[in-house]
Amino acid sequence: xxxxxxxxxxxxxxxxxxxxxxxxxxxxxxxxxxxxxxxxxxxxxxxxxxxxxxxxxxxxxxxxxxxxxxxxxxxxxxxxxxxxxxxxxxxxxxxxxxxxxxxxxxxxxxxxxxxxxxxxxxxxxxxxxxxxxxxxxxxxxxxxxxxxxxxxxxxxxxxxxxxxxxxxxxxxxxxxxxxxxxxxxxxxxxxxxxxxxxx
Amino acid sequence: xxxxxxxxxxxxxxxxxxxxxxxxxxxxxxxxxxxxxxxxxxxxxxxxxxxxxxxxxxxxxxxxxxxxxxxxxxxxxxxxxxxxxxxxxxxxxxxxxxxxxxxxxxxxxxxxxxxxxxxxxxxxxxxxxxxxxxxxxxxxxxxxxxxxxxxxxxxxxxxxxxxxxxxxxxxxxxxxxxxxxxxxxxxxxxxxxxxxxxx
Numbered sequence: 001x002x003x004x005x006x007x008x009x010x011x012x013x014x015x016x017x018x019x020x021x022x023x024x025x026x027x028x029x030x031x032x033x034x035x036x037x038x039x040x041x042x043x044x045x046x047x048x049x050x051x052x053x054x055x056x057x058x059x060x061x062x063x064x065x066x067x068x069x070x071x072x073x074x075x076x077x078x079x080x081x082x083x084x085x086x087x088x089x090x091x092x093x094x095x096x097x098x099x100x101x102x103x104x105x106x107x108x109x110x111x112x113x114x115x116x117x118x119x120x121x122x123x124x125x126x127x128x129x130x131x132x133x134x135x136x137x138x139x140x141x142x143x144x145x146x147x148x149x150x151x152x153x154x155x156x157x158x159x160x161x162x163x164x165x166x167x168x169x170x171x172x173x174x175x176x177x178x179x180x181x182x183x184x185x186x187x188x189x190x191x192x193x194x195x196x197x198x199x
Numbered sequence: 200x201x202x203x204x205x206x207x208x209x210x211x212x213x214x215x216x217x218x219x220x221x222x223x224x225x226x227x228x229x230x231x232x233x234x235x236x237x238x239x240x241x242x243x244x245x246x247x248x249x250x251x252x253x254x255x256x257x258x259x260x261x262x263x264x265x266x267x268x269x270x271x272x273x274x275x276x277x278x279x280x281x282x283x284x285x286x287x288x289x290x291x292x293x294x295x296x297x298x299x300x301x302x303x304x305x306x307x308x309x310x311x312x313x314x315x316x317x318x319x320x321x322x323x324x325x326x327x328x329x330x331x332x333x334x335x336x337x338x339x340x341x342x343x344x345x346x347x348x349x350x351x352x353x354x355x356x357x358x359x360x361x362x363x364x365x366x367x368x369x370x371x372x373x374x375x376x377x378x379x380x381x382x383x384x385x386x387x388x389x390x391x392x393x394x395x396x397x398x
Contacts, residue, residue, distance in 0.1 A: 174352070
């Protein structure tokens with residue numbers, strides 16, 4: 001096999017992942033045949049499976065990519081940005097997750113492969129949450145793990161509603177309630193003061 | 200057709216719905232053939248479809264039953280009870296919802312039939328939320344509709360995590376964060392006082 005430069009390799013990876021994402025969204029996971037993957041990606045099966053061992057590997061990589069994107073967005077741009085991003089995800093792509101729910105629940109090996117990769121992302125976020133707790137931006141009477149899990153729960157709810165075609169609550173309502181749930185001392189003091197002033 | 204008493208009729212309905220729920224959970228929606236429905240329910244197709252026009256009708260009825268159960272539980276036993284109930288739902292049954300997500304999103308008529316029935320339940324709950332707002336148990340700077348939608352969002356997240364075999368956050372963590380998000384003045388005052396006392 002001819003050696004290619006790291007830059008060329010990264011470009012190829014992106015081409016494959018982008019095409020696979022489109023193909024899964026358009027045809028569903030089961031419907032994304034190798035022939036359709038080739039057409040959407042614009043590369044032969046030999047080239048594709050030189051980078052990813054299987055269709056399953058492609059999905060795992062895309063799921064990990066989503067987790068990393070959302071995680072970085074939360075860290076760098078805040079809660080509102082990540083809520084907004086989830087609400088802008090393509091319902092057809094979310095449908096691929098939904099299609100694989102049973103498989104994730106019942107196939108321990110498949111599950112382990114996704115979790116293993118996602119766990120590499122979690123500690124970075126947890127450290128960020130702990131720092132926010134030290135600065136009083138987040139409540140500290142619960143662990144960073146619990147706060148992160150609650151945010152994740154709400155994002156899962158949004159993704160599921162969106163996949164179902166439900167109308168989720170407006171972004172600002174979700175962000176406000178979420179911040180009031182996990183927010184630190186400063187935020188709580190403000191909330192407690194407001195109604196007293198109004199009374 | 201012989202006339203049967205209302206009590207006998209209600210009993211039959213329950214028998215059919217319980218059996219259909221077990222059958223869907225065991226075989227999935229697509230896998231629940233008429234023959235399997237007959238076996239699980241213990242009635243002939245003639246008897247079953249005398250009560251419900253189609254398999255689709257059976258699912259709609261079960262979905263509405265779930266909404267009504269959760270709604271009544273929240274109203275009568277509180278938030279913790281409903282969170283706990285969602286966490287105890289059979290993942291295999293939740294998988295049926297997941298299986299139908301695409302259909303609900305893309306089939307407007309199917310969607311309308313479910314929503315129409317669920318909307319009859321929502322006003323009762325909304326009235327209960329508004330009452331809780333007047334008593335200061337829930338915040339009143341957002342509408343009852345928004346508070347209800349947020350709770351629903353969190354419950355959807357829990358259901359989706361459970362269907363995926365994920366470990367949701369502990370019940371008490373979810374309830375505490377949820378109550379802090381939607382709670383009224385009394386709760387906010389307590390939360391604001393606690394850290395000051397600790398400082």
